[in-house]
Amino acid sequence: MKLTLKKQQEICIGCQLCCTQLGFYIPNETVVIDFYNVRGCNVYQRSDGETIASIPMECQHLYEGGCAIYSSRPQVCRDYNGILEFGDQCGLYGHDLGDR
Ligand code: SF4
Numbered sequence: 001m002k003l004t005l006k007k008q009q010e011i012c013i014g015c016q017l018c019c020t021q022l023g024f025y026i027p028n029e030t031v032v033i034d035f036y037n038v039r040g041c042n043v044y045q046r047s048d049g050e051t052i053a054s055i056p057m058e059c060q061h062l063y064e065g066g067c068a069i070y071s072s073r074p075q076v077c078r079d080y081n082g083i084l085e086f087g088d089q090c091g092l093y094g095h096d097l098g099d100r
């Protein structure tokens with residue numbers, strides 16, 4: 001069943017992963033993974049096999065209650081969802097989002 005926008009917002013407020021972390025693809029090679037771990041990155045493998053490293057980078061507009069500029073947030077924040085970057089670590093993963 002398609003998630004309501006309200007439910008999506010609740011999940012995102014409880015998660016905040018993509019507003020606090022910057023994720024990027026890295027090669028699935030042990031030496032690369034070890035190197036990023038040594039550099040303090042969080043490295044994990046998504047369920048589709050892609051390897052992602054992430055570092056903290058909190059958006060200046062985020063506060064504990066969510067996005068402080070939610071009604072006027074950038075269009076890219078409306079179009080984006082964390083599944084594209086964080087896969088199954090995104091709280092929306094596995095849900096039917098419909099046309100967001
Ligand atoms: S990672 Fe997913 S659930 Fe978490 S804040 Fe981003 S879009 Fe929302």
Ligand code: SF4
Nearest residue numbers: 019059061062067077
């Ligand atoms: S503007 Fe809002 S939705 Fe966009 S990254 Fe910042 S806190 Fe997240």
